[in-house]
Amino acid sequence: MIDPKLLRQASDEVARNFARRGFTFDADGYRALEERRKSLQIETERLQAERNASAKGIGKAKAEGVDIGPLLAAVRSMGDRLDAAEAGLNDVQSALEDIELGLPNLLAPDVPEGKDDTANVEVRRWGEPASFEFPVRDHIELGEGLGLLDFDSAAKISGARFVVMSGGLARLQRALIQFMLDTHTGEHGYEEAYVPYLVHAPALIGTGQLPKFGADLFRTDSESPFYLVPTAEVPLTNLARDTIFDAADLPRRYTAHTPCFRSEAGSYGQDTRGMIRQHQFEKVELVHLVHAAESIRALEDLTSHAEVILQRLGLPYRVVALCAGDIGFSAAKTYDLEVWLPGQRRYREISSCSNCTDFQARRMKARVRNADTGKPELIHTLNGSGVAAGRALIAVVENYQQADGSIQVPEVLRPYMGGDSVITRRSVAVQEQL
RNA sequence: GGAGAGAUGGCUGAGUGGUCGAAAGCGGCGGUUUGCUAAACCGUUGUACAGUGUAAAGCUGUACCGAGGGUUCGAAUCCCUCUCUCUCCGCCA
Numbered sequence: 001m002i003d004p005k006l007l008r009q010a011s012d013e014v015a016r017n018f019a020r021r022g023f024t025f026d027a028d029g030y031r032a033l034e035e036r037r038k039s040l041q042i043e044t045e046r047l048q049a050e051r052n053a054s055a056k057g058i059g060k061a062k063a064e065g066v067d068i069g070p071l072l073a074a075v076r077s078m079g080d081r082l083d084a085a086e087a088g089l090n091d092v093q094s095a096l097e098d099i100e101l102g103l104p105n106l107l108a109p110d111v112p113e114g115k116d117d118t119a120n121v122e123v124r125r126w127g128e129p130a131s132f133e134f135p136v137r138d139h140i141e142l143g144e145g146l147g148l149l150d151f152d153s154a155a156k157i158s159g160a161r162f163v164v165m166s167g168g169l170a171r172l173q174r175a176l177i178q179f180m181l182d183t184h185t186g187e188h189g190y191e192e193a194y195v196p197y198l199v200h201a202p203a204l205i206g207t208g209q210l211p212k213f214g215a216d217l218f219r220t221d222s223e224s225p226f227y228l229v230p231t232a233e234v235p236l237t238n239l240a241r242d243t244i245f246d247a248a249d250l251p252r253r254y255t256a257h258t259p260c261f262r263s264e265a266g267s268y269g270q271d272t273r274g275m276i277r278q279h280q281f282e283k284v285e286l287v288h289l290v291h292a293a294e295s296i297r298a299l300e301d302l303t304s305h306a307e308v309i310l311q312r313l314g315l316p317y318r319v320v321a322l323c324a325g326d327i328g329f330s331a332a333k334t335y336d337l338e339v340w341l342p343g344q345r346r347y348r349e350i351s352s353c354s355n356c357t358d359f360q361a362r363r364m365k366a367r368v369r370n371a372d373t374g375k376p377e378l379i380h381t382l383n384g385s386g387v388a389a390g391r392a393l394i395a396v397v398e399n400y401q402q403a404d405g406s407i408q409v410p411e412v413l414r415p416y417m418g419g420d421s422v423i424t425r426r427s428v429a430v431q432e433q434l
Numbered sequence: 435g436g437a438g439a440g441a442u443g444g445c446u447g448a449g450u451g452g453u454c455g456a457a458a459g460c461g462g463c464g465g466u467u468u469g470c471u472a473a474a475c476c477g478u479u480g481u482a483c484a485g486u487g488u489a490a491a492g493c494u495g496u497a498c499c500g501a502g503g504g505u506u507c508g509a510a511u512c513c514c515u516c517u518c519u520c521u522c523c524g525c526c527a
Contacts, residue, residue: 041484045496052496055508059452068507075507224517244444244481365482374463376481 001100001362008034017106020324022115030099037092044085051078101211105359107324108296108333114323120336121323126307127316129340134403138343139394140274143169145405146425149275160272161264161279168423172409173282173393175416177257180284180309184386188305190255190286195235197258198226203238206364208330208356215265218279228261232285233383240289240366240379247371250379251290251298255386258283274394276348281390288382291368292358295380299355303335306351306386312412315395316340318347332357337387339395350391353384 007014011027018025054075061068112121143149148169154162165173184190198220204210204227209217218228229235236254260283271277286305290298303319310317322334331354338347358378361367367376400408407423414421 038484041496045484048497049495051507055452055506058507062452072507079507367481 001359002103002106003358003362004096004100007100007103014106018104020107020111020113021104021327022325023104025103030096033092033096033099037089037096040085040089040092044082044089047078047082047085051075051082054078098211101205101363104329105208105332105356107327108355108357110321111327111333112321112323115325117323117326119323120320120326123319123321123335125316125318126311127314127340129316129342130399132342132401136342136398137401137405138274138341139397141343142397142401142405142407146407146423148423148426158279161277163275163278167426168407168417168420169393169397171417172396172407172413172423173389175409175413176313176389176392176396177282177284178416179312179413180386180389180392181255181257183309183312184253184255184284184286184305188253188308190253190305193236193239193254193256195229195232195256195258197229197261199229199234199238200224200226203234203241206238206241207234207360208363209234212329216263218261218263229258230262231260231283231383231385232256232258233287236285236287237289237360237381237383238364240361240381241364243366244376245289245366245368245379247291247369250368251288251294254287254289256285257389258285275390276394278390281388283388283390284386286353286384286386289366290380290382292377292380295355295357295382298380298382299333299335299353302382302384302386303337303353306337306353306384309387309392310337310339310350313392313396313410315392315399317350328352328354330354330356330359332359335384337385339391341395341398342401343394343398348391350395351385351387354382356381356383 002014007030011025011031015025015027054071058068058071058075061071112119114120137145140149140151143165144151146167146169148165148167150164150166151162153164157164181192185192201210204217209230217230220226220228235258236256239254260281261279264277264279267277275281286302288295288298288302307317307319317337317339320336320338322331322336327334334352334354336349337351337353339350340346341348357380360381361378366379366381368379369375370377396410396413397407400410402408402422406425409417409421409423417423
């Protein structure tokens with residue numbers, strides 16, 4: 001949600017900012033509704049004050065033993081007028097709220113212009129895509145070749161867009177997650193959190209997935225439904241809900257590993273092969289809660305923390321500044337990290353790091369007490385993948401493939417892989433041991 | 435799953451229809467006293483919205499005592515529904 005005062009006073013300016021995203025905002029319609037709200041609110045509060053004064057008078061008269069009959073008669077007709085005024089005000093206020101919850105965040109001034117991802121701007125590159133002296137295979141060929149990646153079984157169990165991994169690959173994913181969490185907690189100042197994977201609607205409204213993007217979410221059909229988290233951003237950021245932090249409490253950095261569940265409605269036909277786009281994937285998430293003045297800097301920090309992971313894994317990547325038309329609903333500014341996938345001969349998104357400014361904070365009433373004035377102010381929230389484990393696994397498999405179809409284990413992951421330096425087909429000997 | 439008890443301001447906790455945004459204590463902030471610290475004493479101390487104000491301050495009003503609805507001229511207080519917490523029993527990773 002953006003500042004209602006700003007919507008009121010500078011609605012044309014806001015509309016121009018939205019237009020950069022390709023989002024149309026009816027500024028005149030909003031202003032008209034806002035005018036109605038104002039007059040209804042003044043009228044309602046006036047009637048309430050009147051009623052309160054009368055009630056107080058009646059109380060006093062009764063205490064003094066005066067006959068309250070005439071006073072009651074005088075007040076009786078007020079009820080209907082007050083009810084009507086309150087109902088009218090409620091209608092207008094919820095109409096305004098519906099509009100406000102559907103408006104995206106304001107773009108930061110330095111967000112590049114553009115309609116879609118083709119207009120995104122490369123900021124920097126790290127590493128050189130390796131050249132292979134044998135025919136390059138993609139993660140599907142490699143994983144299935146090793147007998148460790150099984151889409152057929154997953155389809156039997158759950159249908160399309162799921163995967164079963166086993167042996168070294170299953171462990172590789174766990175190793176990646178452990179490595180990422182250890183790095184962020186040990187070196188980047190994050191606090192590790194374990195959080196619910198099922199959340200209720202208000203949490204998703206807080207981060208911006210609802211009310212507009214419910215179709216992207218899985219929902220239980222229990223009486224009061226739960227939603228499966230599409231990202232740990234939802235529970236982690238909602239830790240700040242309805243909180244007024246002391247100035248010294250910020251900044252806070254949280255990290256969590258969770259599975260992520262996405263319905264991928266509307267992405268039929270995209271990335272149907274392999275495990276690039278799944279209904280369920282693992283991710284390590286990074287969330288910052290900061291003072292408003294620090295969020296611009298914090299986005300650079302957060303992005304660099306995700307980059308460290310790719311650097312330590314030796315995976316070539318580039319950083320891309322998303323353009324106005326490609327940026328997410330809640331974000332003012334976003335950097336994507338795109339990792340090199342030899343199997344596709346292109347860079348693919350592996351992390352998305354966003355400054356959500358006060359957009360989510362306003363929705364979830366996350367505030368901090370100003371050290372000088374003592375007044376509560378909205379905090380700024382940021383989130384980013386640090387990084388998506390499923391896609392990191394694909395990147396490791398494809399970038400570390402060897403001529404015989406085995407996968408070399410990146411140095412930093414070996415401690416998490418029981419010292420193994422290579423992933424091979426599960427050996428018969430091991431199976432017999434079991 | 436069964437039975438019971440609760441939910442009040444930063445915290446503890448009083449308040450069972452009117453003068454209650456809410457006693458008291460603790461904590462916080464400001465001050466007095468004081469070699470320093472501590473203690474003592476005095477004052478102050480919620481959030482949001484609206485109106486007024488050039489703005490800050492201030493002033494005025496409205497709402498908020500877990501959430502939503504109801505009764506009433508008037509609800510923290512009475513009624514209904516829901517959520518959460520605690521205790522006991524059962525079951526269970």
